[in-house]
Amino acid sequence: xxxxxxxxxxxxxxxxxxxxxxxxxxxxxxxxxxxxxxxxxxxxxxxxxxxxxxxxxxxxxxxxxxxxxxxxxxxxxxxxxxxxxxxxxxxxxxxxxxxxxxxxxxxxxxxxxxxxxxxxxxxxxxxxxxxxxxxxxxxxxxxxxxxxxxxxxxxxxxxxxxxxxxxxxxxxxxxxxxxxxxxxxxxxxxxxxxxxxxxxxxxxxxxxxxxxxxxxxxxxxxxxxxxxxxxxxxxxxxxxxxxxxxxxxxxxxxxxxxxxxxxxxxxxxxxxxxxxxxxxxxxxxxxxxxxxxxxxxxxxxxxxxxxxxxxxxxxxxxxxxxxxxxxxxxxxxxxxxxxxxxxxxxxxxxxxxxxxxxxxxxxxxxxxxxxxxxxxxxxxxxxxxxxxxxxxxxxxxxxxxxxxxxxxxxxxxxxxxxxxxxxxxxxxxxxxxxxxxxxxxxxxxxxxxxxxxxxxxxxxxxxxxxxxxxxxxxxxxxxxxxxxxxxxxxxxxxxxxxxxxxxxxxxxxxxxxxxxxxxxxxxxxxxxxxxxxxxxxxxxxxxxxxxxxxxxxxxxxxxxxxxxxxxxxxxxxxxxxxxxxxxxxxxxxxxxxxxxxxxxxxxxxxxxxxxxxxxxxxxxxxxxxxxxxxxxxxxxxxxxxxxxxxxxxxxxxxxxxxxxxxxxxxxxxxxxxxxxxxxxxxxxxxxxxxxxxxxxxxxxxxxxxxxxxxxxxxxxxxxxxxxxxxxxxxxxxxxxxxxxxxxxxxxxxxxxxxxxxxxxxxxxxxxxxx
Numbered sequence: 001x002x003x004x005x006x007x008x009x010x011x012x013x014x015x016x017x018x019x020x021x022x023x024x025x026x027x028x029x030x031x032x033x034x035x036x037x038x039x040x041x042x043x044x045x046x047x048x049x050x051x052x053x054x055x056x057x058x059x060x061x062x063x064x065x066x067x068x069x070x071x072x073x074x075x076x077x078x079x080x081x082x083x084x085x086x087x088x089x090x091x092x093x094x095x096x097x098x099x100x101x102x103x104x105x106x107x108x109x110x111x112x113x114x115x116x117x118x119x120x121x122x123x124x125x126x127x128x129x130x131x132x133x134x135x136x137x138x139x140x141x142x143x144x145x146x147x148x149x150x151x152x153x154x155x156x157x158x159x160x161x162x163x164x165x166x167x168x169x170x171x172x173x174x175x176x177x178x179x180x181x182x183x184x185x186x187x188x189x190x191x192x193x194x195x196x197x198x199x200x201x202x203x204x205x206x207x208x209x210x211x212x213x214x215x216x217x218x219x220x221x222x223x224x225x226x227x228x229x230x231x232x233x234x235x236x237x238x239x240x241x242x243x244x245x246x247x248x249x250x251x252x253x254x255x256x257x258x259x260x261x262x263x264x265x266x267x268x269x270x271x272x273x274x275x276x277x278x279x280x281x282x283x284x285x286x287x288x289x290x291x292x293x294x295x296x297x298x299x300x301x302x303x304x305x306x307x308x309x310x311x312x313x314x315x316x317x318x319x320x321x322x323x324x325x326x327x328x329x330x331x332x333x334x335x336x337x338x339x340x341x342x343x344x345x346x347x348x349x350x351x352x353x354x355x356x357x358x359x360x361x362x363x364x365x366x367x368x369x370x371x372x373x374x375x376x377x378x379x380x381x382x383x384x385x386x387x388x389x390x391x392x393x394x395x396x397x398x399x400x401x402x403x404x405x406x407x408x409x410x411x412x413x414x415x416x417x418x419x420x421x422x423x424x425x426x427x428x429x430x431x432x433x434x435x436x437x438x439x440x441x442x443x444x445x446x447x448x449x450x451x452x453x454x455x456x457x458x459x460x461x462x463x464x465x466x467x468x469x470x471x472x473x474x475x476x477x478x479x480x481x482x483x484x485x486x487x488x489x490x491x492x493x494x495x496x497x498x499x500x501x502x503x504x505x506x507x508x509x510x511x512x513x514x515x516x517x518x519x520x521x522x523x524x525x526x527x528x529x530x531x532x533x534x535x536x537x538x539x540x541x542x543x544x545x546x547x548x549x550x551x552x553x554x555x556x557x558x559x560x561x562x563x564x565x566x567x568x569x570x571x572x573x574x575x576x577x578x579x580x581x582x583x584x585x586x587x588x589x590x591x592x593x594x595x596x597x598x599x600x601x602x603x604x605x606x607x608x609x610x611x612x613x614x615x616x617x618x619x620x621x622x623x624x625x626x627x628x629x630x631x632x633x634x635x636x637x638x639x640x641x642x643x644x645x646x647x648x649x650x651x652x653x654x655x656x657x658x659x660x661x662x663x664x665x666x667x668x669x670x671x672x673x674x675x676x677x678x679x680x681x682x683x684x685x686x687x688x689x690x691x692x693x694x695x696x697x698x699x700x701x702x703x704x705x706x707x708x709x710x711x712x713x714x715x716x717x718x719x720x721x722x723x724x725x726x727x728x729x730x731x732x733x734x735x736x737x738x739x740x741x742x743x744x745x746x747x748x749x750x751x752x753x754x755x756x757x758x759x760x761x762x763x764x765x766x767x768x769x770x
Contacts (some may be wrong), residue, residue, distance in 0.1 A: 005686070007674060009180065009181055009184040009185070010136050010137055010142055010145075010181050010184075010185060011046050011047075011049075011050050011133065011137060012179035013146075013178070013180060014042070014043075014046050014129060014132045014133060014136060014137075014146070014149060015039075015042045015043050015046050015129070015151070015178045016151070016173070016177045016183075017042075017043035017132075017146060017149035017174055017178070017699070018039075018041070018045075018046075018125050018128050018129050018132070018149050018152060018178055019038060019039040019042045020037070020153060020173060020174050020177075021038060021121075021125060021128075021149070021152045021153045021155075021156040022034060022035040022036075022037070022038025022039055022042075022121065022125065022156075023035060023167075023170050024153065024156040024157055024160060024167045024170050025038070025121055025156040025159060025160060027160060027164040027165075027167070028109045028110060028111055028159075028160050028163050028164055029110060029111045029112070029113055029117075030110040030111065030112050030113065030311060030313050031076070031113060032367050033079065033082055033118070033143075034113050034117075034118050034121060035064040035094065037075045037078070037079070037113075037118055037122050038121050038122060039272050040071070040075070040124045041071060041075070041122045041123075041125035041126045041128075041129065042125050042128075042129050044067060044071050044126065044129070045064060045067075045068070045125070045126040045127075045128070045129025045133065046129045046132070046133045046137075048060075048063065048067050048130075049064070049129065049130060049132075049133025049134060049137055049138070050133060050137055050558065052064075053133075053137055053138050057134070057138065060130075060138075061130070064126075064130045068123065068126045068127075068130075069363055070124060071122070071126065072093075072119065072122055072126075072770045073089070073093060074115060075118060075119075075122050076089075076092060076093050076096055076115040076118070076119060077089060077092075079114055079115045079118050080111055080114075080115050081091050081114070082113060082114075082204045083112060083113070083114040083311070083312065084266045084312075084352065085114070085115070091609075092115050092247060093115070095115070095116060096118075097117035097613075098613055098617065099116050099432075099617070100117070100119040100120045101120055101610060101614060102614070102617065103116040103309050103664045104116070104117050104120055104121075104159070105159070105242055105243050105245075106219070106243065106249070106308055106309045106357075107308065107309045107310065107311070108308035108309060108310035108311075108314070108315065108357075108358055108360070108602075109163050109315065109702075110311075110313060110315065111311060111391065112310070112311015112312055112313060112447075113311075113545050114311060117311075118181055121156075124152055124155070125152060125758070126576060127148070127606070128148040128149050128151070128152040129148075129149075129520050130168040131145075131148040132146065132147075132148045132149050132640075133145070135147075135148075136181075140185070142182055142185050143178075143182060144180070145180050145438035145473035150174075152692055153174060157239070158240075158242060158491075159242060160238070160239075161239050161240060161241035161242060161243070162238050162239050162240075162241055163241065166432040168589070171349075175260075189498065190349040191373055192523050200249040202385040203458040216568075217235050231430065240639075243308075249307045249309070249357045250307075250625075250626055250630065250757075251303075251307075251339075251340055251341075251366060251626075252339075252340075252626055252630065253627055253629075253722075253723070255291070255303075255339045255340050255341050255366065256302050256303055256304075257293065257300045257301060257302045257303070258290055258291050258293075258339070258341060258499045259293060259300075259301050259455060259478050259482065259497060259499055259517055260300075260453050260478075261499075261515070262453070262476050262478040262499065262515055262516075262517055263451060263452060263476050263478060264453070264512075265512035265513070265515035266449040266450075266476050266512065266515070267326055267392045267449060267452075267512075268512040269449070269511060269512050269513030270511055270513070271334055271336055271511055271512040271514065272331065272335045272509050272510075272511055273334075273335055273336055273337040273501070273510050273511060273512060273514075273515075274288075274332055274334060274335055274337055274343060274345065274501065274503070274509070274510040275332070275333040275334050275335055275508070275509055275510070276288070276330060276331065276333075276503045276504070276507055276508065276509075276510055277330065277331035277332070277507045278505065278506050279328050279329065279330040279345065279503075279505055279507070280617035285501055285502045285503065285504060285505065286345065286502075286504075287345075287346075287500050287501065287502060287503065287509070287516075287518075288330075288332075288343040288344065288345060288500050288501045288503050289343065289344055289345070289346045289363070289364075289487050289498055289499075289500040290341050290343045290499045290500045290501065291341050291364045291498070291500075292360075292362035292363055292364050292496060292497075292498050293496060293497040293498070293499065294362060294404055294405055294496040295407075296407070296408055296409060296485070296486065296489075297408075297409040297454065298408065298409020298410065298411060298412070298457050298495075299409065299455070299456045299457075299497070300455070300617070301455060301482060301485070301497045303359070303362060303364055304362075305359030305361065305362055305364050306359060306361070307357035307358065307359050307364075307366055308357060308358060308359075308360075309356075309357050309368070309657055310351075310356050310357060312350050312351060313349070313350045313353045314348055314349055314350055314351070314358055314360075315349045315360050316349065316382075317360070317363065317382070317385060319382070319770055320384050320525070320526070320527050321525070323384045323385070323387075324384065324385075325382050325383070325384055326382070326383045326384070326385075327349075327380065327381070327382060327717060328345050328380070328381045328382075328383055329378060329379070329380050329381075330344075330345050330378070330379045330380075330381070330586070331376065331377075331378050332376070332377055332379060333374065333375070333376045334371050334372065334373060334374065334375040334376075335373055335509075336373065337371055338370070338371060339370070339371060340366045340367050340368070340369070340370055340371060341364070341365070342354075342356060342365040342367055342371075342377065342379075343383040343500065343510075344363075344365050344379045344381060345379055345383065346363060347363050347379055347381055347382055347383070348363065348379055348380070348381050349380050349382050350364060350379070350380040350544070351365060351377055351378070351379050351380075352377065352378045352380075353375075353376055353377035353378050354367055354375060354377045355368055355720070356365065356368075356503065357370075357541055359453060363743060374768070384527070386525075386526045386527065387526075388526075388529070389524060390525070390750060391431045391523065391526065391529065392429065392431050392432075393429070393523055393527065394430065394431060394494050394523040394526055394637075395430055395522055395523070395524050396430040396494055396521065396522060396523055396524065397494065397522060398492070400625065402494040402522060405489070405494035405496055406489050406492070406494055406524060407459070407489070408486060408489050408490065411457065412457065412490065413458075413461045413464055415461060416457070416461060416464065416486065416487070416490070417490060418548075419464065419487065419548055420487045420490035420491050421490075421491075422548055423436045423437055423440060423487065423491065424436075424491040424492075429493075430493055430521070430523065431523070432490070433491045433493060434488060434493055434521050434531060435490075437484055437487045437488055437491070437531075437533065438484065438531045438532065438533045440547070441480055441483060441484060441533035441534075442454050442532075442533055442534060442535050443535075443541060443542050444473065444541050444542050444543070444544045444547070445463070445464075445473050445475065445479075445480065445535065445541055445544075446464075446473065446474040446475075446535065446541050447474075447475070447476070447477070447534055447535050448474045448475065448476070448541075449476065450623070451463075451471075451474055451475040451476050451479060453476075454479075455479060455482035457476055459479070460479065460482060460483050460486060463475045463479040464483060464485060464544070465544065468543075473541070473544060476517075477515075477516045477517045477534060478516070478517050480533045480534055481497045481498075481517035481518050481519045481533070482497060482517075483533070483534045484531060485497045485519045487499040487663055488519065488521055493521050493522075494518050494521065494522040495519055495520065495521050496523070496528070497516045497517055497518075497519055497520075498518055498519070498520055499515075499516075500515075500516060500517075500518075501514045501515055501516065502514045505661040516531050518531070518532065519531050519533065521671075542643075556641065574605060608758055611758045611759075611760055612757060612758060614760075614763055615759075615763070616757070616759065616760060616763060617637060618763060619738075621634070622634025622635070622637055622638060623635060623638070623737075623738070627725075628726055628727050628729060628730040629722040629723075629725045629730075630735075631730035631733070631734060632711075632715060632717070632718050632725055632729060632730050632733045633713045633715075633718060635711055635714070635734045635736070635737040635738075636656070636715050636737070637713065637762075637765075637766050638734075638735075638738065639663075639708070639711060639736075639737045639740060639741065640659070641741070641761070641766075642737075642740060642741035642745070643663055643666070644742050644761065644765065645732050645744075645745075645756050645759055645761070646666075646667065646744050646745075646747075646748070648662075648663075648666040648667070650662060650663070655710055656711075656712045656715040656716055657716070658720070660708045660711075661714050662707075663705075663708070663740075664705075667705060667747075697762070704741050705740060705743050705744065706736060706739040706743055707736065708736055708740060709736075710732035710733055710735075710736050711732075711733045711736045711740075713729070714729040714730065714732065714733040715733070717729060
């Protein structure tokens, strides 16, 4: 009985060690499903290892892998049911295996236990159990067998990073389990093996043991003395968050600044964008928020968000103290609304029915994929209505915490600055200044549906001061909201613009005519308060000249010009205009090696497959997602990564044209044709005759490298006029970049070509833009 209990201690200890990794990692999950799945993987993998310990060692890995596949499919099915996913199981499993790592590292905390966020911990826990049981149970090397579990535990701590408190009791429990396993399996000192030896031999053996113990103690004390202060100093250090190295989802220019879409919706007031279900009893209107735009550079109001993949439960937004919270549940069905932004009732606490990404700073929600007609989702929101009677005495916050909401682009037109000063004059209280701006805009300007889009400084100047008989002093809610927010910032009020829709509380269609933009101002203890600068009646507005007479302003240009930029000085130009801002009698070494060989090969194969999948996913994301400018930038990254993998990175000071010339000099063509003007012209005409496909057959090693003219032209277009980039340009640029990288790789030796596909460098060489 005692022998059986001692034999069970090591497997039990391994199971506890691996399950503790689930305890640590589960601290950033919304519930305990991950812990239960990881504990099941620990029990299953160690159990399989114990059950087949008498079989040949080479059979263990295949048997365990089959069991791993079955357990993984079962775990993903449980997670899919937990997350209410209705897709086919095969599709869920494939998507989780392909996207497990990036989605785990881009998921918003608390992380929902969905198939793609649990698959990596489950597989890692099983592999740790397989390797640990082979070494500790079969080979009897207990301490060495604890290493895989320790590596898994350290990986869990790294993934959690600074997003949870210190893991005190799990770490102590981990150490205690290791000590217990070692203590139970230790051999008693001075056993029968020394009893029959001569006294001189026994003394020699004991002397060597004593010397070895003394040497080990000396080394241990030295390490403590050398590393103790450093380890003590790291106790209070903030760990690194691995999410900083993973690029979050990005959106195109229309979703980054949906304010530009107001005029288009105003011209199609009957277009059915959404269908909403009843949210609150009673009739009337409630507002759905599409996006919050806090950043303004004098050209565009934009979201400026960092989106993180989120589950059905979103992080709880800060609530106003002593203000009742109303829980609102809204069913929304997409009809003709396009893009990736999801309308929600402020402030969302959870979204069910579709995968989302969320920016906690602004409360803006996107769908990683494009919206499609018929998409239905449910939003649960926490709404608060503070006591607006406190507004006249409320102050607005100042300082670094609200600097983002007070920043404007350089070069504010002098008439706009004078108007802001005039409206602030005599209005010392924050609310008085806000009301002065609201009343001025409502009384002096006309709301029309056919006003052109635009909210850059020239557009707002013409809206505020342009002659009425030539289109001035009239606009959509875009110009009213943008003008209010700009004037508010110039008077010291932290403000932002919000785009959304007026929706019926009792449910019904939401059309283009319901699209609206409004400004909000931040007040102490009251939060963000919406203002309404739109005209309150159909009466003719009072002439601006009655209350403010600016200098004459010229009409704005027909279309908003892009900001002037210099030739890019980096090999990776921006995709859009830049915003302002891890000897005894025991078993032989051969037994240990044979016991770990299968697990080691399996781990290496899994790592290679993961890297290959991440590299392919990176290329697919670069070349096929986002707007034309973003895909051109992705093609440029593919080109510069290829040169770097080939051993000739592009110097950072070179522009696009110079970088292409640098590549031609670094890797000259192997073709035998002479380099004459005629051959160059002929090759250029041939390359320009037809755009290359995104993927094409690899050339032979002796062929010349493909041209880069379309890629260079597209990159220069993005640098000077990002709005002018077209899908055709992005297609050509992507095709040339892929063809060039393929040809350059083909020139390498076979083992260099294999390393080219597995090199992890491209995953970290281009960090996400902030």
